[in-house]
Amino acid sequence: MAEATEAAASMVTPDMVERKGVWSEVRTSPPVAVSDIRKWAIAVYWPEQPPRLFWDEAYAVTTRWGGIIAPQDFNPFAWPVERPTMGGPPARGAGASQGGPRHVMNGGQSDTYGVPIRPGDVIASRSRLRDWEERPTRLGETLFVFNENEWTNQAGDLVKLRVSTTIRY
Amino acid sequence: MAVNVHFEDVSVGDQLPAWSRRTDLMSWNRFAAVNDEFVPIHMDDEAGRAAMNEAGAFGMGNLRYAYILNALRDWIGDEGEIREVGCQFRAINQKGDVLTVTGTVTECRLQDGENRVHLDVNVLNQDGAATCPGHAIVVLPSRAS
Numbered sequence: 001m002a003e004a005t006e007a008a009a010s011m012v013t014p015d016m017v018e019r020k021g022v023w024s025e026v027r028t029s030p031p032v033a034v035s036d037i038r039k040w041a042i043a044v045y046w047p048e049q050p051p052r053l054f055w056d057e058a059y060a061v062t063t064r065w066g067g068i069i070a071p072q073d074f075n076p077f078a079w080p081v082e083r084p085t086m087g088g089p090p091a092r093g094a095g096a097s098q099g100g101p102r103h104v105m106n107g108g109q110s111d112t113y114g115v116p117i118r119p120g121d122v123i124a125s126r127s128r129l130r131d132w133e134e135r136p137t138r139l140g141e142t143l144f145v146f147n148e149n150e151w152t153n154q155a156g157d158l159v160k161l162r163v164s165t166t167i168r169y
Numbered sequence: 170m171a172v173n174v175h176f177e178d179v180s181v182g183d184q185l186p187a188w189s190r191r192t193d194l195m196s197w198n199r200f201a202a203v204n205d206e207f208v209p210i211h212m213d214d215e216a217g218r219a220a221m222n223e224a225g226a227f228g229m230g231n232l233r234y235a236y237i238l239n240a241l242r243d244w245i246g247d248e249g250e251i252r253e254v255g256c257q258f259r260a261i262n263q264k265g266d267v268l269t270v271t272g273t274v275t276e277c278r279l280q281d282g283e284n285r286v287h288l289d290v291n292v293l294n295q296d297g298a299a300t301c302p303g304h305a306i307v308v309l310p311s312r313a314s
Contacts, residue, residue, distance in 0.1 A: 043199040044235040053247045063247045077207040110255030
Protein backbone atom coordinates (compact mmCIF):
# COMPACT_ATOMS: atom_id res chain seq x y z
CA MET A 1 0.00 0.00 0.00
CA ALA A 2 2.88 2.29 0.93
CA GLU A 3 4.50 1.46 -2.40
CA ALA A 4 1.35 2.40 -4.28
CA THR A 5 1.15 5.74 -2.45
CA GLU A 6 4.81 6.47 -3.22
CA ALA A 7 4.34 5.57 -6.88
CA ALA A 8 1.34 7.86 -7.15
CA ALA A 9 3.35 10.82 -5.76
CA SER A 10 6.32 10.27 -8.06
CA MET A 11 6.78 12.21 -11.30
CA VAL A 12 8.67 9.27 -12.79
CA THR A 13 6.48 7.72 -15.47
CA PRO A 14 6.38 4.08 -16.62
CA ASP A 15 7.54 5.37 -20.01
CA MET A 16 10.69 6.79 -18.42
CA VAL A 17 11.42 3.54 -16.61
CA GLU A 18 11.06 1.66 -19.90
CA ARG A 19 13.34 4.01 -21.81
CA LYS A 20 16.05 4.45 -19.17
CA GLY A 21 19.48 3.69 -20.65
CA VAL A 22 18.10 2.75 -24.08
CA TRP A 23 19.87 4.53 -26.96
CA SER A 24 17.73 6.10 -29.65
CA GLU A 25 18.13 5.33 -33.32
CA VAL A 26 21.20 6.95 -34.85
CA ARG A 27 20.69 10.10 -36.94
CA THR A 28 23.38 11.29 -39.32
CA SER A 29 24.12 14.83 -40.42
CA PRO A 30 24.73 15.97 -43.96
CA PRO A 31 28.47 16.38 -44.74
CA VAL A 32 29.81 19.49 -43.04
CA ALA A 33 30.80 22.24 -45.49
CA VAL A 34 33.53 24.86 -45.05
CA SER A 35 30.86 27.48 -45.62
CA ASP A 36 28.67 26.07 -42.83
CA ILE A 37 31.56 26.49 -40.39
CA ARG A 38 32.42 30.00 -41.62
CA LYS A 39 28.85 31.23 -41.26
CA TRP A 40 28.49 29.69 -37.80
CA ALA A 41 31.73 31.34 -36.64
CA ILE A 42 30.65 34.74 -37.99
CA ALA A 43 27.30 34.45 -36.19
CA VAL A 44 28.67 33.53 -32.77
CA TYR A 45 31.49 36.11 -32.92
CA TRP A 46 29.29 38.88 -34.36
CA PRO A 47 30.05 41.76 -34.83
CA GLU A 48 33.79 40.99 -34.59
CA GLN A 49 35.79 38.79 -36.93
CA PRO A 50 36.04 35.14 -35.85
CA PRO A 51 39.42 33.39 -35.44
CA ARG A 52 41.11 32.40 -38.71
CA LEU A 53 41.14 28.78 -37.52
CA PHE A 54 37.45 28.62 -38.43
CA TRP A 55 37.61 30.02 -41.97
CA ASP A 56 41.15 30.46 -43.35
CA GLU A 57 42.50 27.12 -44.59
CA ALA A 58 45.93 28.55 -45.47
CA TYR A 59 46.33 29.63 -41.86
CA ALA A 60 44.62 26.62 -40.30
CA VAL A 61 47.04 24.13 -41.91
CA THR A 62 49.87 25.75 -39.95
CA THR A 63 48.19 24.97 -36.62
CA ARG A 64 48.20 21.68 -34.69
CA TRP A 65 44.85 20.90 -36.30
CA GLY A 66 46.23 20.81 -39.85
CA GLY A 67 43.15 22.52 -41.30
CA ILE A 68 39.92 24.29 -40.54
CA ILE A 69 37.93 23.04 -37.57
CA ALA A 70 34.48 24.10 -36.39
CA PRO A 71 33.69 26.06 -33.24
CA GLN A 72 32.80 23.49 -30.62
CA ASP A 73 29.17 24.51 -30.38
CA PHE A 74 28.73 24.04 -34.16
CA ASN A 75 25.53 22.13 -34.94
CA PRO A 76 25.80 19.93 -38.06
CA PHE A 77 22.16 18.89 -37.65
CA ALA A 78 20.76 22.36 -38.29
CA TRP A 79 18.61 22.75 -41.41
CA PRO A 80 17.40 19.16 -42.00
CA VAL A 81 15.42 18.68 -45.19
CA GLU A 82 12.96 16.38 -43.47
CA ARG A 83 11.29 18.01 -40.51
CA PRO A 84 10.00 16.25 -37.37
CA THR A 85 6.23 16.12 -37.38
CA MET A 86 5.97 18.20 -34.24
CA GLY A 87 8.59 20.75 -35.31
CA GLY A 88 11.23 22.31 -33.07
CA PRO A 89 14.97 21.74 -32.81
CA PRO A 90 16.24 18.14 -32.87
CA ALA A 91 17.49 15.91 -30.09
CA ARG A 92 16.10 17.78 -27.13
CA GLY A 93 13.83 15.36 -25.71
CA ALA A 94 14.59 11.92 -24.37
CA GLY A 95 12.91 11.86 -21.00
CA ALA A 96 9.99 14.09 -21.77
CA SER A 97 6.67 12.87 -20.49
CA GLN A 98 3.04 13.81 -20.76
CA GLY A 99 1.17 15.14 -17.75
CA GLY A 100 2.62 14.90 -14.27
CA PRO A 101 4.68 17.91 -13.21
CA ARG A 102 3.28 21.40 -13.69
CA HIS A 103 6.60 23.08 -14.40
CA VAL A 104 9.54 22.14 -16.59
CA MET A 105 12.85 24.03 -16.61
CA ASN A 106 16.11 23.71 -18.48
CA GLY A 107 18.56 22.79 -15.74
CA GLY A 108 21.65 23.29 -17.84
CA GLN A 109 24.08 21.17 -19.78
CA SER A 110 27.60 19.82 -19.62
CA ASP A 111 29.58 18.90 -22.73
CA THR A 112 32.69 16.75 -22.93
CA TYR A 113 34.57 17.27 -26.18
CA GLY A 114 36.64 14.76 -28.12
CA VAL A 115 37.91 15.39 -31.64
CA PRO A 116 36.82 18.56 -33.44
CA ILE A 117 34.37 18.66 -36.35
CA ARG A 118 36.07 19.27 -39.70
CA PRO A 119 34.86 20.01 -43.23
CA GLY A 120 33.54 16.82 -44.85
CA ASP A 121 32.66 15.16 -41.56
CA VAL A 122 29.40 13.27 -41.25
CA ILE A 123 28.28 13.26 -37.64
CA ALA A 124 26.18 10.50 -36.08
CA SER A 125 23.98 11.32 -33.11
CA ARG A 126 22.21 9.12 -30.62
CA SER A 127 20.58 9.97 -27.32
CA ARG A 128 19.16 8.30 -24.26
CA LEU A 129 17.52 8.98 -20.97
CA ARG A 130 20.47 8.27 -18.67
CA ASP A 131 18.85 8.44 -15.26
CA TRP A 132 17.03 10.73 -12.83
CA GLU A 133 16.96 11.89 -9.25
CA GLU A 134 13.83 12.83 -7.35
CA ARG A 135 14.15 14.83 -4.14
CA PRO A 136 12.54 17.71 -2.25
CA THR A 137 13.93 21.18 -3.05
CA ARG A 138 12.75 24.74 -2.37
CA LEU A 139 10.46 24.19 -5.39
CA GLY A 140 8.78 21.27 -3.67
CA GLU A 141 9.15 17.66 -4.79
CA THR A 142 11.51 17.95 -7.76
CA LEU A 143 12.56 15.55 -10.48
CA PHE A 144 15.98 16.03 -12.15
CA VAL A 145 16.13 14.14 -15.44
CA PHE A 146 19.54 13.54 -17.07
CA ASN A 147 19.64 12.96 -20.83
CA GLU A 148 22.71 12.07 -22.86
CA ASN A 149 23.38 12.99 -26.47
CA GLU A 150 26.46 11.48 -28.09
CA TRP A 151 28.05 12.62 -31.35
CA THR A 152 30.65 10.62 -33.23
CA ASN A 153 32.30 11.24 -36.59
CA GLN A 154 32.56 8.91 -39.59
CA ALA A 155 35.68 7.30 -38.07
CA GLY A 156 33.77 6.47 -34.90
CA ASP A 157 35.69 9.03 -32.83
CA LEU A 158 33.78 10.79 -30.05
CA VAL A 159 33.07 14.42 -30.95
CA LYS A 160 30.85 15.41 -28.06
CA LEU A 161 28.94 13.93 -25.17
CA ARG A 162 26.28 16.25 -23.78
CA VAL A 163 24.48 15.63 -20.51
CA SER A 164 21.39 17.85 -20.26
CA THR A 165 19.39 18.31 -17.11
CA THR A 166 15.65 18.93 -17.14
CA ILE A 167 13.99 20.00 -13.91
CA ARG A 168 10.36 19.09 -13.29
CA TYR A 169 8.33 20.14 -10.28
CA MET B 170 51.28 28.38 -34.59
CA ALA B 171 51.23 31.12 -31.99
CA VAL B 172 50.65 29.86 -28.46
CA ASN B 173 48.62 32.28 -26.36
CA VAL B 174 49.31 30.72 -22.99
CA HIS B 175 51.42 27.82 -21.73
CA PHE B 176 50.32 25.48 -18.96
CA GLU B 177 53.28 26.51 -16.81
CA ASP B 178 52.20 30.16 -16.90
CA VAL B 179 48.75 29.54 -15.39
CA SER B 180 48.02 29.54 -11.65
CA VAL B 181 44.95 28.98 -9.51
CA GLY B 182 43.11 32.28 -9.12
CA ASP B 183 44.08 33.60 -12.54
CA GLN B 184 41.27 35.40 -14.37
CA LEU B 185 40.12 34.77 -17.91
CA PRO B 186 40.50 37.91 -20.04
CA ALA B 187 37.04 39.50 -20.11
CA TRP B 188 35.12 38.81 -23.35
CA SER B 189 32.05 40.97 -24.08
CA ARG B 190 29.28 41.40 -26.60
CA ARG B 191 26.26 43.66 -26.79
CA THR B 192 23.36 41.42 -27.75
CA ASP B 193 20.16 42.21 -29.58
CA LEU B 194 18.28 41.07 -32.66
CA MET B 195 21.38 41.59 -34.83
CA SER B 196 23.20 38.82 -32.98
CA TRP B 197 20.14 36.70 -32.13
CA ASN B 198 18.88 36.63 -35.71
CA ARG B 199 22.27 35.59 -37.03
CA PHE B 200 22.45 32.78 -34.52
CA ALA B 201 18.88 31.75 -35.32
CA ALA B 202 19.84 31.62 -38.99
CA VAL B 203 22.86 29.33 -38.62
CA ASN B 204 21.27 27.13 -35.95
CA ASP B 205 17.85 27.00 -37.65
CA GLU B 206 16.48 28.19 -34.32
CA PHE B 207 13.45 30.27 -35.24
CA VAL B 208 11.59 30.43 -31.96
CA PRO B 209 9.07 33.27 -31.55
CA ILE B 210 10.26 34.23 -28.04
CA HIS B 211 13.67 35.11 -29.54
CA MET B 212 12.29 37.12 -32.47
CA ASP B 213 9.02 38.74 -31.47
CA ASP B 214 8.34 41.08 -28.53
CA GLU B 215 4.73 39.99 -28.31
CA ALA B 216 5.77 36.34 -27.99
CA GLY B 217 8.37 37.29 -25.39
CA ARG B 218 5.77 39.12 -23.32
CA ALA B 219 3.38 36.19 -23.66
CA ALA B 220 6.19 34.09 -22.14
CA MET B 221 6.15 36.42 -19.11
CA ASN B 222 9.15 38.53 -20.11
CA GLU B 223 7.83 42.08 -19.88
CA ALA B 224 10.67 43.49 -22.01
CA GLY B 225 9.68 41.29 -24.95
CA ALA B 226 11.90 39.01 -27.04
CA PHE B 227 14.98 37.64 -25.31
CA GLY B 228 18.22 35.90 -26.27
CA MET B 229 19.02 32.22 -26.68
CA GLY B 230 20.83 30.26 -23.99
CA ASN B 231 22.80 28.57 -26.75
CA LEU B 232 24.35 31.87 -27.80
CA ARG B 233 25.51 32.57 -24.25
CA TYR B 234 27.01 29.10 -24.25
CA ALA B 235 28.83 29.97 -27.49
CA TYR B 236 30.19 33.11 -25.84
CA ILE B 237 31.75 30.99 -23.08
CA LEU B 238 33.45 28.82 -25.71
CA ASN B 239 34.61 31.90 -27.62
CA ALA B 240 36.14 33.47 -24.52
CA LEU B 241 37.96 30.24 -23.75
CA ARG B 242 39.16 29.89 -27.35
CA ASP B 243 40.39 33.47 -27.47
CA TRP B 244 42.35 32.90 -24.25
CA ILE B 245 43.92 29.52 -25.04
CA GLY B 246 44.65 30.29 -28.70
CA ASP B 247 44.58 27.87 -31.60
CA GLU B 248 47.04 25.39 -30.07
CA GLY B 249 44.91 24.81 -26.99
CA GLU B 250 41.90 22.54 -26.66
CA ILE B 251 38.54 22.87 -24.94
CA ARG B 252 37.80 19.57 -23.21
CA GLU B 253 34.66 20.30 -21.20
CA VAL B 254 32.14 23.09 -20.62
CA GLY B 255 29.00 23.04 -18.54
CA CYS B 256 26.60 25.75 -17.43
CA GLN B 257 23.15 26.57 -16.14
CA PHE B 258 20.92 29.22 -17.68
CA ARG B 259 19.85 31.33 -14.71
CA ALA B 260 18.69 34.72 -15.98
CA ILE B 261 17.19 36.12 -19.14
CA ASN B 262 19.36 37.81 -21.77
CA GLN B 263 17.43 41.01 -22.51
CA LYS B 264 17.65 43.06 -25.68
CA GLY B 265 20.62 45.45 -25.49
CA ASP B 266 22.37 43.58 -22.67
CA VAL B 267 26.14 43.75 -22.66
CA LEU B 268 27.22 40.24 -21.71
CA THR B 269 30.69 39.58 -20.36
CA VAL B 270 32.19 36.13 -19.96
CA THR B 271 34.29 35.75 -16.82
CA GLY B 272 36.42 32.88 -15.60
CA THR B 273 38.67 31.97 -12.68
CA VAL B 274 41.21 29.16 -12.67
CA THR B 275 40.39 26.68 -9.90
CA GLU B 276 42.83 23.87 -10.61
CA CYS B 277 45.82 22.99 -12.81
CA ARG B 278 46.83 19.38 -13.15
CA LEU B 279 48.26 16.72 -15.40
CA GLN B 280 45.54 14.17 -16.12
CA ASP B 281 45.37 11.44 -18.77
CA GLY B 282 48.54 12.85 -20.31
CA GLU B 283 46.95 16.30 -20.73
CA ASN B 284 47.82 19.61 -19.08
CA ARG B 285 44.32 20.45 -17.83
CA VAL B 286 43.21 23.77 -16.43
CA HIS B 287 39.86 23.88 -14.63
CA LEU B 288 37.87 27.09 -14.41
CA ASP B 289 34.69 28.44 -12.92
CA VAL B 290 32.99 30.48 -15.64
CA ASN B 291 30.00 32.78 -15.86
CA VAL B 292 28.28 35.27 -18.15
CA LEU B 293 27.50 38.57 -16.43
CA ASN B 294 25.19 41.25 -17.72
CA GLN B 295 25.91 44.99 -17.49
CA ASP B 296 24.41 45.04 -13.99
CA GLY B 297 26.78 42.33 -12.82
CA ALA B 298 24.03 39.72 -12.63
CA ALA B 299 25.31 36.17 -13.09
CA THR B 300 23.25 34.74 -15.94
CA CYS B 301 25.11 31.54 -16.70
CA PRO B 302 27.29 29.97 -13.97
CA GLY B 303 29.32 27.00 -15.05
CA HIS B 304 32.67 25.27 -15.33
CA ALA B 305 35.24 24.53 -18.00
CA ILE B 306 38.30 22.40 -18.58
CA VAL B 307 40.88 23.39 -21.18
CA VAL B 308 44.07 21.65 -22.28
CA LEU B 309 47.12 23.85 -22.72
CA PRO B 310 50.43 23.26 -24.48
CA SER B 311 53.52 22.91 -22.31
CA ARG B 312 56.76 24.82 -22.69
CA ALA B 313 58.45 21.44 -22.57
CA SER B 314 56.71 20.09 -25.68
